[in-house]
Amino acid sequence: MPEDLVSMIDETHEQTLESWVESANAADGDFPIQNLPFGRFRARGAADEWRLGVAIGDSILDLVEAGLIEKRESGAVFGWPRTRRVALRKALSRGLRRGGSARPDWAEALTPMGEAELALPCEIRGYTDFYTGIHHATAVGRLFRPDNPLLPNYKWVPIGYHGRTSSILPSGRAILRPRGQVMPAGADRPVVEPSRRLDYELELGIVIGPGNALGQPIPIDQAEDHIVGLTLLNDWSARDLQAFEYQPLGPFLAKNFATTLSPWVVTLEALAPFRRPFERAPTEPQPLPYLDGPWNRAHGQVAIGLEVFIDTERMRAQGMPAVRLSRSSALDAYWTMAQLVAHHTVNGCNLQTGDLLGTGTLSGPDEGQGGSLLELSRGGRQPLVLPGGESRSFLEDGDCVSFAASCTAPGFRRIGFGSCTGVIVGQTGSAS
Numbered sequence: 001m002p003e004d005l006v007s008m009i010d011e012t013h014e015q016t017l018e019s020w021v022e023s024a025n026a027a028d029g030d031f032p033i034q035n036l037p038f039g040r041f042r043a044r045g046a047a048d049e050w051r052l053g054v055a056i057g058d059s060i061l062d063l064v065e066a067g068l069i070e071k072r073e074s075g076a077v078f079g080w081p082r083t084r085r086v087a088l089r090k091a092l093s094r095g096l097r098r099g100g101s102a103r104p105d106w107a108e109a110l111t112p113m114g115e116a117e118l119a120l121p122c123e124i125r126g127y128t129d130f131y132t133g134i135h136h137a138t139a140v141g142r143l144f145r146p147d148n149p150l151l152p153n154y155k156w157v158p159i160g161y162h163g164r165t166s167s168i169l170p171s172g173r174a175i176l177r178p179r180g181q182v183m184p185a186g187a188d189r190p191v192v193e194p195s196r197r198l199d200y201e202l203e204l205g206i207v208i209g210p211g212n213a214l215g216q217p218i219p220i221d222q223a224e225d226h227i228v229g230l231t232l233l234n235d236w237s238a239r240d241l242q243a244f245e246y247q248p249l250g251p252f253l254a255k256n257f258a259t260t261l262s263p264w265v266v267t268l269e270a271l272a273p274f275r276r277p278f279e280r281a282p283t284e285p286q287p288l289p290y291l292d293g294p295w296n297r298a299h300g301q302v303a304i305g306l307e308v309f310i311d312t313e314r315m316r317a318q319g320m321p322a323v324r325l326s327r328s329s330a331l332d333a334y335w336t337m338a339q340l341v342a343h344h345t346v347n348g349c350n351l352q353t354g355d356l357l358g359t360g361t362l363s364g365p366d367e368g369q370g371g372s373l374l375e376l377s378r379g380g381r382q383p384l385v386l387p388g389g390e391s392r393s394f395l396e397d398g399d400c401v402s403f404a405a406s407c408t409a410p411g412f413r414r415i416g417f418g419s420c421t422g423v424i425v426g427q428t429g430s431a432s
Helices: 082-096 103-109 134-144 220-226 239-245 294-299 313-317 337-345
Strands: 038-043 051-056 059-062 110-112 116-118 127-130 160-162 168-170 174-176 179-182 191-194 202-208 227-234 259-261 305-311 323-329 356-358 400-407 415-425
Touching: 059 103, 082 103, 103 110, 160 337, 179 239, 202 305, 202 337, 220 227, 220 294, 220 337, 227 337, 227 400, 227 415, 259 415, 294 337, 337 356
Parallel strands: 127 356, 168 259, 174 415
Antiparallel strands: 038 051, 038 116, 051 059, 059 110, 127 160, 179 191, 202 227, 202 356, 227 259, 305 323, 305 400, 400 415
């Protein structure tokens, strides 16, 4: 990585830049010309192959049709070295700027988002979910271990587990309520039933770019050269299944039934103006040498504001808007994305282009900053009251959960991540 942040901030970040795609110039839009996130799309209702594009305002620029990449390169862009991605970003920025000479040709390569179907942003090769949200870990731990909410290894090791890629779904797909073994209170035999304590978890996804060879760890000062960018991630969780199965090996059926991913990868280049120092209080255990470095200390965190919204079936029927359940910040994560990559590979594990690393639930320390209903409802004991008189301890059929995220900083344009959305659908049939 560069020795300082100045070399990462360039002409593409200028606050005054505007695009000839007029919708990109709206002050509250997620996709101004300063963003340019990657995603895959095709015409709605078509059976075409997925195409690689960038979001600009309310449209998508097809990179192949714009002549910026060859068709054979569509699946390889995420594996490019950072210097080549930077060059592509500059070409996109210059061509999309107001008065840009590329407008006559590129206008034909635009697809309105309303006419597009969005996919997962890339082919996901592997999936690892971490547990970097210390406030979430503390709040959840306190529900089960009031006197010792954090286990001894938490502040030394970036805790994680391997998840499934087959059940990672693009934003907008329905989430089928999972079924599994649950131990009823006072019973001595479990039953198989649909989860009654279905929850969401507010996370960011880290998308891996160039991989590493098996047996060759990635040093922390090179870790971000192996990251394309960030996306929103919902790690749906069945808390009742989880409570019965998680010992001794951790999450299984409580987690593997669905993970929702937003369609846009906001690149590290776009996030450069929003970098912040990684700070560990002197009273806290300091990272071991392989998890520490000057770049990570100076710029390892990213200031991303996170929000969770819900609208129920009844709210939609009554024409009521979604209500915000919580607001938090990625700055509250205990470990940085570079530390996650360094730790994941310290044993020689080989990451591959398109691998996905979840951050874990990103909650804040204050009231109303929980990244899950488990926290907000105090384990289900204090239901949330919603507009119209409904209440929720956990999710019910018909509930739609949406995540949003954005970055702001003085002197720079606001950028956003789009939406990560899923609707809960009930189970039918029975199992024994």
